[in-house]
Amino acid sequence: MDMFVKVHVMHTGDLKYDRSLAFKELEVIPPVNQRGEACQELVPVSAYLIEHPKGRVIVDAGWHEDIRTKPKEHFGEDLYQFIEYRLPEGSSLREQLAAKGFAPRDIDAVVMSHLDEDHISGLELLIGAKKFLVSEPEWKNVASYKEKWFKGVSFETFEPESIPYGPYRLGKDLFGDGLVYLVLTPGHTAGHVSVLARVEAGWLLLVSDAGYAEKSWQELILPGFTFDERQALDSLKWVREFSQREDCVAAIANHDPSVRPGIY
Numbered sequence: 001m002d003m004f005v006k007v008h009v010m011h012t013g014d015l016k017y018d019r020s021l022a023f024k025e026l027e028v029i030p031p032v033n034q035r036g037e038a039c040q041e042l043v044p045v046s047a048y049l050i051e052h053p054k055g056r057v058i059v060d061a062g063w064h065e066d067i068r069t070k071p072k073e074h075f076g077e078d079l080y081q082f083i084e085y086r087l088p089e090g091s092s093l094r095e096q097l098a099a100k101g102f103a104p105r106d107i108d109a110v111v112m113s114h115l116d117e118d119h120i121s122g123l124e125l126l127i128g129a130k131k132f133l134v135s136e137p138e139w140k141n142v143a144s145y146k147e148k149w150f151k152g153v154s155f156e157t158f159e160p161e162s163i164p165y166g167p168y169r170l171g172k173d174l175f176g177d178g179l180v181y182l183v184l185t186p187g188h189t190a191g192h193v194s195v196l197a198r199v200e201a202g203w204l205l206l207v208s209d210a211g212y213a214e215k216s217w218q219e220l221i222l223p224g225f226t227f228d229e230r231q232a233l234d235s236l237k238w239v240r241e242f243s244q245r246e247d248c249v250a251a252i253a254n255h256d257p258s259v260r261p262g263i264y
């Protein structure tokens, strides 16, 4: 049996927001385009397919195809003012999986790094996958007011356990064989996880939104929205430390335009 996994990095459309949403610099984050073009960031919305010898895992769900035709209904007014979005034909996660020959029923687990809208929007398109997984602290914190995003999806939660990695060495060894760890990296949200995958060349760290780009952990710049600043800083410090390991192939943020789609 292979002692590594394969990770497909996919961009499922993009979004535009005020840069202070990604890199903390203001107390209050302005709506998109309010401060002028120089302060706006146009970034991808990433999702990942991990092929493990014992199953296929999706990390994050990307945009729902509904945003092409009824974005206001899908997002709601609140969110609508903070972002612009785009989902070209063929680029939703469902469409990209289909192009690889996979339907939702071929997916063994859909793992959520956290439950922000740009990660859960496309969940409904993955119904049929064998299980949907999120950390218990993340679920406990937001499930009650984000119900509309979870219709038809039944989540399994996991209580973070002792693992060898992460700022608090807590998370989950997904297959129990040390090839895929969900690493608790809280701070941006209450139960945010990054994913550590053992690929052929070494470790690939899917940072998700613990940091929005490499400079986030290089310069310890917190995300614009933080649930707990102290934890967010601990998480960034750990990402920096891990990214410097000889056996770390790459540490990649979900919304970093310099990270290209491809396979590790």
Ligand SMILES: [Zn+2]
Binding pocket: 116, 118, 119, 209, 254, 255
């Ligand atoms: Zn995000």
